[in-house]
Amino acid sequence: MHEVTILVELVKMVEEAAKENNVASIDTVIIQIGQLSSIVPRYMREYYPNTTEGTILEGSKLKIEMIPGNGLCHHCDKVFNVAKNKGKCPICGADDWELLSGREFNLKEIVVTENKS
Amino acid sequence: MDELKVIEIKKSIYESNDVEAAKLKKDMKDKHVFLLNLMSSPGSGKTTTLVKTIEELKSEMRIGVMEADIDSDVDARTILKTGVKAIQIHTGGMCHLDAPMTKEGIENLGIEDLDMAILENVGNLVCPAEFDTGATKNAMILSVPEGDDKPLKYPLMFEIADVLLINKIDVIDIFDFDIDVIKKRAKRLNPDIKIFPISARTGEGIKEWTDWLRSEVKFVKESN
Numbered sequence: 001m002h003e004v005t006i007l008v009e010l011v012k013m014v015e016e017a018a019k020e021n022n023v024a025s026i027d028t029v030i031i032q033i034g035q036l037s038s039i040v041p042r043y044m045r046e047y048y049p050n051t052t053e054g055t056i057l058e059g060s061k062l063k064i065e066m067i068p069g070n071g072l073c074h075h076c077d078k079v080f081n082v083a084k085n086k087g088k089c090p091i092c093g094a095d096d097w098e099l100l101s102g103r104e105f106n107l108k109e110i111v112v113t114e115n116k117s
Numbered sequence: 118m119d120e121l122k123v124i125e126i127k128k129s130i131y132e133s134n135d136v137e138a139a140k141l142k143k144d145m146k147d148k149h150v151f152l153l154n155l156m157s158s159p160g161s162g163k164t165t166t167l168v169k170t171i172e173e174l175k176s177e178m179r180i181g182v183m184e185a186d187i188d189s190d191v192d193a194r195t196i197l198k199t200g201v202k203a204i205q206i207h208t209g210g211m212c213h214l215d216a217p218m219t220k221e222g223i224e225n226l227g228i229e230d231l232d233m234a235i236l237e238n239v240g241n242l243v244c245p246a247e248f249d250t251g252a253t254k255n256a257m258i259l260s261v262p263e264g265d266d267k268p269l270k271y272p273l274m275f276e277i278a279d280v281l282l283i284n285k286i287d288v289i290d291i292f293d294f295d296i297d298v299i300k301k302r303a304k305r306l307n308p309d310i311k312i313f314p315i316s317a318r319t320g321e322g323i324k325e326w327t328d329w330l331r332s333e334v335k336f337v338k339e340s341n
Contacts, residue, residue: 005244013132017126038244038247105130107126110124113119114122
């Protein structure tokens with residue numbers, strides 16, 4: 001049910017942006033999910049229609065972009081996918097690395113129609 | 118057909134919570150109250166640890182407790198027996214507390230007459246780690262029966278915790294739990310984490326843990 005709580009936050013954020021930008025209707029909401037965040041894209045899609053019901057987001061599409069969980073190896077300076085390589089650099093085998101990306105959960109952009117002024 | 122327009126936003130979905138959390142953190146500092154956010158999975162001995170901690174400290178400082186749960190008030194009633202102020206916060210099905218809910222809890226509890234407020238978060242190692250409550254410090258409990266592999270499975274929790282309490286240390290001999298391994302795994306995620314092995318049942322390690330709390334409460338009390 002974790003995804004529902006997070007979707008509620010997303011709805012609030014989109015509503016705010018819609019108000020600020022004089023939006024008439026929302027066509028698509030584009031979000032970014034890091035591969036290493038605890039958010040499951042499948043559940044986001046599944047709960048999206050219910051969570052957005054009765055809001056300006058109702059009927060809109062949800063587009064999800066995944067951000068890879070990449071780490072930078074401190075030994076050989078190679079960038080590698082942390083999840084695929086189970087937390088070890090595939091080149092030199094070191095487990096001394098820093099995370100570059102993969103924890104994100106962002107509202108990237110919204111595709112809208114505007115109110116005619 | 119109306120023309121479609123793209124509005125770029127590029128904001129973290131946690132941002133509004135982070136803003137509220139920062140406000141609450143400052144407010145607590147200004148009022149000289151230490152707010153502890155205590156997190157763990159269900160059954161790790163959170164409430165028992167809390168009772169032991171309160172018993173150790175209640176004669177020297179004023180403590181208030183907020184018990185967060187999806188439903189029921191069993192935990193708040195247990196805490197009330199220690200003689201300190203306690204309220205129950207129902208999250209209404211939510212798996213964690215966020216900063217606005219914590220703020221509301223603080224208002225209901227009333228902190229003007231307190232030195233330390235403790236928030237017992239919902240039993241869960243995932244969601245509470247993602248939402249900053251605005252607490253001065255975060256502590257987490259991991260109990261021996263849960264296993265020493267938990268930093269590998271729930272890294273974010275270990276990254277955001279200032280303190281790791283390893284509870285139920287009195288039964289370590291009957292479990293496959295390596296204290297050096299857990300320390301290494303936790304420190305790798307968070308080099309600054311303080312680790313206290315404790316037993317809420319026997320009282321082992323409680324002094325070291327409460328000494329840390331004492332110095333933190335004193336620091337908040339004396340800060341400008």
